[in-house]
Amino acid sequence: MRYLFAIRKMRNWIIFKEFLIICCIAMLLPSAIKAQNPTRNIDYFLQEAVKSSPTLKDYKNQKQALKIDSLLVLATAKPQVTASSAGMYAPIIKGYGYDEALSNGQVLEALLNVNYDLLNKKKISNQLQGIKLQSDSIKYAGELSTFDLNKSITDQYIAVYASQQDVNFNKNVFTLLKKEETLLKELTRNNIYKQSEYLTFLVTLQQQQLTLKQAELQYQSDYAMLNYLAGITDTTVAVLAEPTLKNPVLLTENDFFTKRFDIDSLKYINQKQAIDLNYKPKLGVYANSGYNSSFILQPYKNFGASVGFTLSIPIYDGHQKKMQYDKLGFSTLTASTYKDFFIRQQKQQLYMLSKQISNTDQLSAQINEQIRFAKGLIDVNSKLLHTGDVKVADYIIAINNYMAAQNLLRQTNINRLKLINQFNYWNK
Structure with a gap:
């Protein structure tokens, strides 16, 4: 008796330990699943795409290079100091050689030269303004590239989210059909339904299983493309949060895309000023000092210095200035x-997108009403299926109608998100 009691006690202890293990697993399982399938939103992919984009890095480097160009222009405004040296020897052999009065026989010079352009302030200012306009163009190109990148990433994110919804929906339908298949098999064994009806339902179940598999493959492909566009090499497939986009509200002024034309206009003005400056008088001064000698007379005394100026005044060049003006005018x-x-x-595009979004909202309301009726019909047929008072074919038709309506609703919602993404892109 004591032996049986001990065995029973040991068995109860083992059962209790198993119960504790199951409870621990049940508590840790959600965390493990969440760790394996993290949830990511659209901002994660947008940030990763911006960080990994070589085009945006190129624009950033170009802007840094233009800062150096500005320093180079400012450096040319300062006095330019150079050191130069030259030597020449023209021998006369048996009376043959260069005229010594012209060549001096030999010459050696070593000079330190200083040159400064007195009338270069406006020219320097024009060049700096041109560099700033180039910088503004690069900045605009970077912003436009960012908008384009965000638009493409958002479109692909929406496509992946749609595929994710397809997987979840088809999985729920498969679970429903699998549950009904177990019941229908039992009813068929009890001769409530014919074997042919059960086989018809079984074919529908298998077809739904294939549809689910196809949806999973499409989801994996779309997700891989999203990672590719964002420059992400991580192969982890995360759960995507529902994309949140701004409501399509038309701005009173959409001046971002026209900003490039304004920059171009300023460039034309800058180029016209550069043409004008090329036809202004140019005045420069210079000074040098050093050694310059022909070694003919007292070469040790040929150390000296000199100063001077240069003046250039354009008078006539065959009307090239007018030609450049005309070319710039075109x-x-x-x-x-x-x-x-x-x-x-742009106005036409925004109007069409706004109209399409409004029509999509109206269509969604109609589809939701259809889904409500289709779901109600499935519930009724499911109850009748338990009692054998409905044909399997009618039940399958009801399920197909419900699936078609749900697919149409999801596609409509996805199209609406894509339309909003396009609207927000052009509405800047």
């Missing part, structure tokens, strides 16, 4: 035409 006219055309297109 470029300005072309830019103005492009700007007007773009503004009209």
